[in-house]
Amino acid sequence: MSTETPIAELSFEQALKELEQVVGKLEQGEVALDQSIDLYERGAALKKHCEARLKAAEARVEQIRLSENGTPQGTQPFDAG
Template structure:
């Protein structure tokens, strides 16, 4: 686990750390208090990943295509 604030992480960084958290919790080899902290961190990481993924999906959905099906640019997506 890193000390990097979740809000500053890229999607890839957050996913990698989330996988580590899940692995540690699944093993059940950490004390209860640490498990609670890991669970809280994991919850923050999951939410961050979902937000980043939704933003990326919205950007992809905003790509406009010309008559030949070629991308011509993007249109603004409300809220981004």
């Protein structure tokens, strides 16, 4: 599985699509045990990546400030560190 794009370089949408493909392959049960383990490990890493991207997006949304009349006033940068 060394020819795959590094997970850190995937967008949320790309990672989610690949995760769905991994789950589909595992559910079919037609892959060898070693490949199943590799797929499971990749799937777990993809899931973690998707969760992190969602958490970062939620934090950015929470940073949106509203003016007194309820309209967005701007955002504050999110510091993930």
